[in-house]
Amino acid sequence: MKLAAYIRSTFGGRKLATIGLIWLCLVALAAIFAPLLAPFDPYEIDPVARLSEPGLPYLFGTDHFGRDTFSRAIYGARMTVVIGAGSVIVALLTGGLIGMLSAYFPRLGAVLMRGIDVLMAFPALLLALVLITLLERSVVNTVLVIGIVYATTTARILFGMTLKLKGEVFVDAAICSGAGHGSILFRHILPNLISPLLVQASFIFAFAQLQAAALDFLGLGLPAEVASWGNMLSEERIYVTRAPWLLIYPGVLIILSVFSMNLVGDAMRDAIDPRFKDDIAGV
């Protein structure tokens, strides 16, 4: 199977990256099977046991409302996946498309890329803040905002790569065969962008977590009651001295996930098929 072969060739011999991949699979599984894995409802309150230490039955202890931290952590995995995947989709679809089309149609590109330049003038977090204040707090809006933030770098990268691919001889050959713009973009240019796109996706996934966590921490990201690791940090930060475990568990989970995603991204980037390495632009 092609996927198995891809995984073997990309991760074979790279212990850290493989561990990262396994961790991410665990996160994904936790996200999918959250209702089965979580011992408690993440919103259920047990006021008597509030701020209790990790132990039984509350494995990671409870927060200031008495909610089970372990269950919230598991449900938090859902948000991790949603935010990560969602941001990637938004970034690649908007940024990727803008970058590709700007390079292919230079006159359109002159306008679009200037717009991208303006957005890139803002530091990522600042841009996210500006955008999110214009919208109400929700999961969808958070994903949208983070996606737009990373659409800018994606656009830049794909602009450069498409520009190079446009000048390749096989594109000239396709033009001579009579291929139209659509054909050239989607048959000739896009397939050669897939590998670098995947690498870019992995890094966006990682950075999106950090952005989301930062937004949550500032109280601007996901709605307060949603169980996400960033929200958990944000809400419990005043209890750092009384119940440090409330910060340690979500913090560690964020670190592990971001680190894993970066390792996976590195492995994928290094594994871009060397026989294609010369053929793929810019990598």
Place this chain on the structure above:
Amino acid sequence: MALLDVEDLQIAVAKGRVLLPVVQGVSFSVDADETLGIVGESGCGKSLTSLAIMGLLDGTAVRITGGTIRFDGMDLGALSPKERRAIMGNRMAMIFQEPMTSLNPVYRVGDQIVENLRQHRDLSKRAARDRAVELLDLVRIPDPGQRIDSFPHQMSGGQRQRVMIAMALSCDPKLLIADEPTTALDVTVQKEVLDLMADLQKRMGTAIVLISHDLGVIAETCDKVSVMYRGRVAEAAPTAELFARLAHPYTRGLLNSIPVVDHDVEWLEAIPGRVPTIDEQLTGCAFHPRCPLATDLCSQTAPDPLQIAPAHRVECHFAEKVVT
């Protein structure tokens, strides 16, 4: 004693954990004031051989696995890196195929020559610069006093190659290795550069090893020729002798493949098949899959070098047949 004496040189390329032999026992020698031509197509190992002599192989991915290279009596393999560096650019110099990439594009042409000079000679900046102007004049760059301050991109391909020659000759080397020096140049410019090299050789007595895939260039400029195929010397002889009495089927095939300017040929006698890649290991003679004279013997046993005339060596079981 020859100035350069290569004996049974073997070079291998590391692919993963395996060492693949690319040059499998190449021997030749060059005397002062003599030009040796090494001719072959891609995959024959001629460029690697030249890099090995110059000491430019990186030692890990590509390395010498056997044989000796003796220059001016010294075994180059036995020298320390420091001793090696003292020779490179000084008593032995090299010019490459692509003058644009072998000249540093961000430095002026004069500065690059001066750098080489001051590396090996104890010269003041002024003296080195004067010598650089002299050298540019020697290689027939017009207006050398001005052009010395040009950048590579401001010069034509032919001029850049001349600058390379000037750099190579700056310290009066005894040996010049030229790897496809004119392949990237137009034919009229090629003629000028080759004439220049011949003239300089007459004046300075430099030995030249000229590597090319172009038999015409080799025929017109070299005193003797080694024809390489797949890491071995298929045939070696003085130039006139080689073209008068070809003894290897590959040399014959190569010659017949060239479309000639002076008369018409209906169909070229192309050599069928293609050069095997380095992964493909063969038994027997490397050329046998493509050879019109091949027999079972050829596929089993590699031919030993055969001396069919003074200074004319061939590696073919049927050399006698080819000549007649």
Place this chain on the structure above:
Amino acid sequence: MSDPLLQVRDLCTHFTTRQPGLRAVKKVIRAVDGISFDINPGEVLSLVGESGCGKSTVGRTLTRLEKSTSGSVLFEGREILDLSPGAFRPLRRDIQMIFQDPFASLNPRLTIAQTLGEPLFIHGLATSWAEANVKIAETLELVGMDPKIMTRHPHEFSGGQRQRIGIARVMILKPKLVIADEAVSALDVSIQAQVLNLIKRLQRDSGVAMLFISHDLGVVRHISDRVAVMLAGKIVEVGTKMQIFEDPAHAYTRKLLSAIPRVAQRAGAA
């Protein structure tokens, strides 16, 4: 005597570059500066010259990879320079190009079948993959390749083989005019001979007209019926093969011919 297939009159392709800097000086590069020639059906005309003479630009202008600046090009009596891209597309079937670099002219992501099938589908010569595969197999055999290779990718093949595939891509449409832009220049001598023989045979058998662009006079002699010599964007001499090689009129042509290094003797037949 039939009408010429291609009539080029005073073709110019100029490139303007803006020099960076405050003065923003415009520099005009006259790559092709007023050339005229005809190609008759079934004929091979070579365009020969050194680097920078504009010969490649001529080929690229005729296939509209570069925009012409002025002049007229009649293909089968019809002006093609001012056609819209849509109106020109059907003509792309009749005017095809073989590219120089066998390692760059095939999309590494597509199989050979996909690369060869694309032009068939674009021009309506096949409506299903079953039909296309038949034509692909035929054409691969025509260029001396095993039809089974059509499921493989370009990187599995050598330079000479890839060039044959490039020729197959051109021939599969049965064009009327093939522009070969330094089609054998990037190949080793022994492979060059094979591919040159192939091109010559295909041209003879199919009767396709050819504009053969090359810097190598030996190759040009081998393949041409007529030869045009280019220098600095202009044609300085044009004539039959015999005229150009045996009795060159222009000084530049003579200079080119005398500069070529020659092997003193040719080996006798084996």
